[in-house]
Amino acid sequence: MLHGSQGEDRFVGVDPASSFPGRGEVDVLIGLPGADTFVLGGLGKVYYVDPLGQSARSYAAIQDFEKGDKIVLVCDEMGEYTLQNCTVGLSEATCIYYDRDGIAGVGLTDELIAIVQGPDALKLDLMDASTFIWDISPAAVDAKGGSANDILIGGDAADELIGRGGSDVIIGAMGADRLVGVDPLSVNPGRGEIDVLIGGPGSDVFVLADNKIRYYLDPTGKSASGYAAIQDFESGDKIALLGNKLDYVLQDCLVGLSPATCIYYNRDGLAGVGPTDDLVATVQGPNALNLNLDDVNTFVWSQTIYSGYTSRTTGQSMILSLRPSGGSIDGDVSINRLSAAPGLANQKAGLVIGQTGINFYLKIDNLSGNSTAKAALDLAPLLDGLSTTNKRLAYFVYDSPVVGAAPVATPFTYDPIKKAGARFYDLDGNGTADTADLQFVDGGYGDKDGVVNGVVVDPSTAGVVDLNAIFTASANSLTVADPTDSTSPAALTVRATLTAKAASVNQIGYVALNANEADTLTYELVRDRGSILLANLENSDTPNLIGMKFQRDINLINGQKLVFFEVVDTTLESLLAKNTTLQGFGSSFRTLDLTKSTDTAATATKGGNTVALSLLNENAIAGLGELISSQMADAPILDFTGLAGRTLEGSTVSLAREANYDTTIGFYRIQRADGAVLDPITNTLITPGSAGYKAAALSSTNLFSGFGSLAVANGATRTDTIAAFNESGLLAPYATVAQTGDTFFSFRSANSDNLNHFRVLGSNVIGLEDLNGGGDQDFDDNIVSFNFKLKQGTVA
Structure with a gap:
């Protein structure tokens, strides 16, 4: 006998892993008040079925079925079950039979699997989607007692x-x-x-x-x-x-x-x-x-915090998870239904801001030395009551300067100019955004107290926008906006894919501009706003790269524009370190020419690489891989900070090599995007180039072994499955060279020759140069490409 509680209980009377779950059992299930779920099947198995066809020897006795309760059945056609009025003692009930003979009514071979009693037991209808849940295939369970x-x-x-x-x-x-x-x-x-x-x-x-x-x-x-x-x-x-x-x-x-x-x-x-x-x-x-x-x-x-919420539109109870990084939550996290939705100045009719907000204080980690911090959160409560079908998403912080008045919203959608804000991801792969990754600036973007005090104040919510964004191109810039509404701060995504490669290894980057800014790049714009997307491999003498994707996503706000550039046979980091003017870059830097082919497609090129640009539609939400690669720039960094407590399983890594030397790539934990590591002895941060960096980076407390040994024979390619793992921080690669004994890190100043030995080749694709002094600078001496998966069947 299983007794529930006053809450929402899930009852499974059988051993789901057995060959015939429930065979020979009579399980009494008593839910008590609360929206309970009674499970009569799962993972493709109907419970309480006897392979010998001995009906009524096994069943669930559900004794208090009431409004709001649910019954889970395994089936893809409702004809596989039959309901029949019956009696238990002197009490009326509904009997549920597994329909073996496929004929209407209860036949001799049909099998009783449940007797249902209770206030609403006589009103059962297999067509009632609010009562019956049809378990079609094996799936992950999110169960709460x-x-x-x-x-x-x-x-x-x-x-x-x-x-x-x-x-x-x-x-x-x-x-x-x-x-x-x-x-x-x-x-x-x-x-x-x-x-x-x-x-x-x-x-x-x-x-x-x-x-x-x-x-x-x-x-x-x-x-x-x-x-x-x-x-x-x-x-x-x-x-x-x-x-x-x-x-x-x-x-x-x-x-x-x-x-x-x-x-x-x-x-x-x-x-x-x-x-x-x-x-x-x-x-x-x-x-x-x-x-x-x-x-x-x-x-x-x-690093995970939970907060409860009950939907005002469905009545469903849910738990929101919040995963901070670079700081910790100070005080409570609250989810509030506002008396009125926040309003935006000059708000367009197509923009609807949610009426459910989250409020928390994020204390920035003093040890990190950063002025920024992040938090990943579940979107569902913030979208309560909003229709996301064919809509773009946006994010807002808000305050209430006038008592009793509607809150005033301020945009907080990810802004590539500020390099902060909210980005949206579909982590479960169902085509709908389920996670917002928020990056705050202390005293700046997203911090409602407006003071640099080590604490981010965040009352915020999401919104949806009915938008028809398109490309508009000039010779050197690409504007991404809805011609009829270029001010609603919707999140847009441009995907950049390398389609033709230069003879040398070049970096492709971009500068984001607001609509009212000139298209001409300056040294200051490149220094402050320049972002590296990816680098190419040479157009000859490269290993087999089939299956690797050389593409990255750009997040921007409706109405902004992009100017693309190419860094030839060096890095942007190196050019900025050696020069103080754009003219000093010489032939190593060029602005790319843009050609629009359709409203959602364009190309960028200027004699070297060719990059195809596509505007993703509102139903193409970035996935797990884009979240993990979101911190990649000059240095390849894998970012798991938004995945604290979540398991990745079924991920793969592909390797390729064109090199004489034997190299092995590993990963280590860093505390910041600049490569700082935690010294396990002093508990202080050590930055690349500082004494003791190598020893601290490669200490057992900082090494990450979850990817195994990333090495492959010359000219060979291989794909390995990665064992299930959990990670909640930043990882950076390092490489060891067997023949020379060299160790190279992903940060230039950590290397003995003060050169970059890694290149970002795409989303979670990384290339290595294995020779001290730079060698031939081809970055194909060991190539690793990750395909991350979260839970069963969810592909990045």
Whole structure:
């Protein structure tokens, strides 16, 4: 018998992984108040079916079905089930049969799988989409328990299972799962709970904290009153904690007669387990012993905050996740339904701003030395009540200068001039934006207090725009705007694809301009606004590159324009370092000529590379790969900061080589886009070119081993599958050369010859030059191309 709670419970009475789930079982499912879900099938299997055809020997007895509850069935045609009025004792009910014979009515071979009683049990209709959920194929589970003791079971995909209140049993089953035993929104998450967490096969994450609060602590100091019992910790699994290694203590312990590792919160700050230290987890499993808090492949220092919201249009309860980077959330995160939607000065009729806003304070990390910080958040609550069909997205911060009046909106869509703002991504691959990646400037763009004080104040929301943007080209500039509405701050994306290669390795870049600015480039514009998109490989003597995509996306605001340039056989970084005028660049720099072919297509070229430019339509949302490559410029950087706590699985890396020397590419963690690394000894930042940089960068605490050994034979190509992994920071490549012993980093000043040895060739495509002194500067001595995937079936 499974009892629910006052909350939204999900009931699975069977073992979904068994050959015949529910065979021989009679499971009593009692939901109690709340919108509950009763699962009668999943992963292509109908539950409670007996292969011998012995009907009524197995079924679910649902005893309190009421309005708002749902029933999950596996099927793609509603004719596979039959409903029939029946009685249980003296009570009327509805019986659900699996229709074996395919004939109307209940036949002799049809099989009973559920008896449904309750206030709304007699009103069931298989055509009612608000009651019946049709599980068509195996998919990821996003399940949440209630305030009582729940049992949650995942599926074959990468699931997120949240137990909320009560002492829960959470089983991830197959896939790379994320297991949260507590209610992240409660005052003391996990207090008094003992949650059993079983990940199952796959690289799982056991969550013991988010970015705001540690779980399973008792403010009265009663150690062991609440903890997570992790039962199958194995290679590839991770544990999410908050703070740093000094905040926790590990101790060998026993669970029954089995050896385990106990994790304590270090309340007294002293070595060892003291009387006031609080047990937060017991860890059992093949890899549970000899845990090390310094092991970045085991412990993830959590950066995810959850905030609850109930849709005003559907009544659906949801949890918004917020993932800050470069700073931490100071205080609460609130999602508010505003009395009126924020308004924009001279707002066009086609622009609709959302009435649901998020409000938080983002404290910038003093250690980083940055004036910027980021936060990735779920879009769904902010789009509540808005139609996104065939619409462009926009983002706004707002304030209320007049009490009682509608809030006043200020655009915060990503601006390539400011190099900050909100960019939109479709991470689950369903064609709809689900994530906003926000980049703030302290005291500047997006910070409503307008003061450089180390804290970003962000009341903000999203909007939608009905827009028909097109290209308008002059000799050297490309304007991207709707001719009838060039002021609504919609997010637009131009995709640049290399279609013809120059004889030398050249960089392609751009400068963004506002509509009222002149098209002519100056040294100051190139220095302050110049952005590198990609570089080409030479047009001859290159390895097989089939399957690699040499393209990047440009994010801009409706009404802005772009001027493209080419840096010939060197880098923009080098030109700016050696010259103070554009004339000093000489023949190494040229502005590209633009030719428009259609309203959404153009080319840029001037005797070297040819770049095809296409304006993506409103339904072509950038994906996971574009998010991860969004920080790529002169230096190749992989950005996972918006993916804290999320698992990537099924990703691949392709390698190619045209070189005599044997090189291996690896990756290491950096703290900023300039390549600064954290010294594991002094806990201070070391920048490229400073003493001790190499040792710190290649220390075990900074090395990332998740991609394996990226090496390939000369003239060969290979594609490898990457094991499932979690990462929440910035990664940069380095290379070692077997024959010379050289090590090269992606930052010029970290290299002994003070030269760049890596080039960005496309979104998550990187090329290496392996010779000290620059060699032939062809950057095809080792080429790696990543294709990242998030959860099952989601391709970047």
